[in-house]
Amino acid sequence: MHQGTDSKGQRKRAVVLVSGGLDSTTVLAMARAQGYHCYTLSFDYGQRHRAELHAAERASAALGDVEHKVVRLNLDSIGGSALTDMAIAVPEQETAGIPITYVPARNTVFLSIALGWAEVLGANDIFIGVNAVDYSGYPDCRPEYIAAFETMANLATRAGVEGQRLTIHTPLMQLGKGDIIRAGIDLGVDYSLTVSCYQATDSGLACGKCDSCRLRRTGFQQAGVPDPTRYRP
Template sequence: MSNAKKAVVLVSGGLDSTTVLAMARDQGYACYALSFDYGQRHRGELVAAERVSSALGDVEHKVVRLNLDSIGGSALTDVSIAVPEEETTGIPVTYVPARNTVFLAIALGWAEVLEAQDIFIGVNAVDYSGYPDCRPAFVSAFEAMANLATKAGVEGRKINIHAPLMAMNKGAIIRAGQELGVDYSLTVSCYQVTDDGLACGRCDSCRLRRQGFESAGVPDLTRYR
């Protein structure tokens, strides 16, 4: 592994990012997991991120602290905005303004320090909540920007943004993770998970997760309230 290519992998502790970490490792990358304590209301995801990063053999797991709650604008960062428990149309209030742009920018900085040319993110444009920063056009645009804005890019060491789940539904993601030995009981997907890891079972993220396990024909080991 000492001679393996390095990759920064965004790890939230959820189902998607955990699968992406397993994929990157399976492709032979030395994985540097990156999580964010960004003022989110659900602290249980950071505990899950540490669990899955350790279980999947990362080289290092870094948690960067941000204060996105200082600007609010999302049910995930402002406790005065309720997390919806019914299906909604359009971009939901759980969208955190510019979150993936901010996260990828910091991942890009760490990648430069590590001399890594690959960044993995678990965005998905099939079974997702309508977030604009989960689309192929966003990933392509960020990759183009990354190669214009960095010393690595200017010197010809191309930065690659990998989004291997982009065209996969939740069932396919779970099946792929199962083949790679992912233990999904370690993960948390709920928007309002308790500090001890109990999911609400009612939010949009819980619904998509449950449907995914049903579609994959895999037992759902999620601990619900």
């Protein structure tokens, strides 16, 4: 049986978290290639890099999603991150430990809402582009965290209690950026549609200096393909 089909050979539904960046767009392409009907989910959470929301919509449409939903949150009301508090500068130098661009509990909040939508859709699969290789030190991108959330999800939902086990898919977990890009290109991903920069302009121009920009640029170098990113002059 194909991974993205049920016992009757029907295509299954999956909720795919998409940020508009390189990783999540690649994950969407992977889920589609596995045969899933993909319902894409983005969050307007008060982030400073709002160009990613437009990128998420563009990339989702280009890769043939069934429905794209944007959920509005106000994580900027609690702040605590350079991505949600305009008074905290986005670092342009590499930093040790967990960086200030970490958004407190972000993936827990996002996955919880994805879990709710999955139940409504009758979907048993959620895809997320977390990565343990180039993950910038974020604690909610580790395999231990994903395993713990999956356990919780199957305890906390009607679907889980009734035996419809939910799976959190993390196909990029052990891949470097170059490998991710090569995999995406093989699946037809147009990376010019994506935005990764933590402080991109409204039109999607990248700063070329933040941690996310550095990882992205290095990834294209590793993959041996031209970088389609539009950088600020």
